[in-house]
Amino acid sequence: MTTDFSTPQRQNFKGILVIFLMDLVKRIKQNIFAFLPLLSSNIRQNYWEYIVVGFILLLVMQLLYSYKSYLNFKFHIQNGRFFLRHGVFKFTDVDIAFDRIQNININQNLIQQMLNVVGFEIETAGQGKAEINIKALSREDAINLKHILLENKANKVEENESLETTTKSDTKPKVLFHLNLKRLLKVGISSNYLKGFGLVMAFIGTLYQYIEDVFSNLFDVDFGETYLNQIPETLGYIGGFVVFILMAAFIVTAASSVIKYFELKVTKVDNEFEVDYGLFKRISQVIKKSKTQVFEVEQNPIKDLFGIKNIFISQASSEEINKKNKIGIVGVSDDEINIMFQSLFDLPYNQEFVIRQSSLRLMFRLMTRYSILGLGIGLGLYFWQNLLISLIVFTALMTVFFIISIKTVRKSHIGVNEDLIKIHSGSIHTNMKYIATHKIQSLALKRNWYQQRNQHADLLIYTASGDERINYLKYEDALKIIDFLSYKVESSQLSWI
């Protein structure tokens, strides 16, 4: 039995539960800090009745809200347009013409997997986030709806270029790349630990008081007084603590990569790539050749050891692109990069570039910034602990910063050729961004007071998926590059989208 989409439809009946659970998870995520007082046994003992009653009240309110939001969520199709009315206290009407639809994503997160429904997202041009998000449809309905929406679109295109579409739709989807478990583990191991480290530190920071409690109960140490008398033991604890944090950071980082990119699959359909990934939440995204703006290749020493690289592809979007809405294809080999690059740019991956390096003066800028950070940490430690510790940490930090700065400057350069720009950056890791010259939106040179005197300039390249900046080029070189690039954009007949 097929559902008739021309009359207003609600979501699948299980949708109530899906909406309720998803909203609940969202609320808990938003208010995670509200649960912190519960860690104190004192509060738990004295106020548990209020806490339970409060929770139940909130749950009931959330259930009512979700139920109402399910009832009010109605969509239908009419005259080649998709209509949606939703809202709880105020209604929003959305109306999308089929030919404006760019992408349709069918996702399934953990809750949806358990209830055997799928999420349905409709994206239109420009907007980075999905404009329409139907949280619960049966898989049949979702596929039907997708066919109806895309068929109508295809028909419209066909009127214009009938020959091309018929030949196009004949090509069968071809799996281009499938990330197996072994490589996925390599990706996890070679991820950037700073993120996981930050997460663990933030977690520990919020629970510091609690951990101190546990520690002092378990080991009978008083952090305040004994530590000066018992330096060896304290050092032992601190050492253990550091190892624990590093291990935790490692596990958190590796696990989050593995969960995020589980069963990553790239399929080639016509001239587009479909990327699916995720363990708990299957995400499916489409890479379009025309929408692609920046092609980014990331490597680091551990990845080099494993012989894998990561690719990130940014597509045109009206919102600022952040790490999240780049499409990541991780753990690929050089050959696979070649294939992707070739089909997105119509050019071989190995390109000759005229390269211009950032000046060594960039060191001053980086070191100034790092010094402020280092001084801040040093001063903080000085007031919290003593001069010796602060000095040791300060010197260690500055040495690390110095090495990072040198690496940053060495790796910072821009390459230009007839068709492409290559922006090379990174410190420990290496990052290469490729942009087709005709995808440039605007260009700028920025020179601060010093640079005006010592004849240097920062070059800024603006694309529809964010800004790129190359610091401290020689002014002469920067002028030549900017003249060349503006000539390239202005003489090119190609469109940016």
Add this chain to the structure above:
Amino acid sequence: MLDFQNQTLDLVDLPRFETVEGHPVDKAYLKVLRILYVFWALIVFSGLTVLNYFVELPALVFYLILGVFALLFLFIILDIELGFPRRKFGIRAKDLIFQKGFFVFKQTIVPYKRIQHVEIKQGLVFKAFKIYTLKAYTAGSATGDLSIAGLNPNDADKLKAQILKVADLDDN
């Protein structure tokens, strides 16, 4: 000399944007900037005085805050006064150039064919001095868009007409 390989055109023949003769914006804009500057300075410094009157801040802290703001405002007025002669826009056949800034000198090039839409705006103070702001939006981020403040009505109209004309031509 930058040695671009397998180059079909000579780099020397490329149009050089640094040689473009810029047109200054209207002098009235300097007056507007000064008025706004005085307005904000009055608000901030009187606000600080009032704050000090009600909240008993230690003298050291108060003078520190005062000093920071005084320094900030000094830099701002320097940037306004010394940077004003540098506020120039250039019109070329294929793109629009705008430059400004004393402490940080920024030159932006926006090709006409990448301009999505043009907007001419006029704020309250701008109205009194009969000047306009022209904004040319691209699909890139807002910092890469062109925003030329302090155009007289004549220039603003001409500029807009030029952008629309070239954009039209390129479409065909």
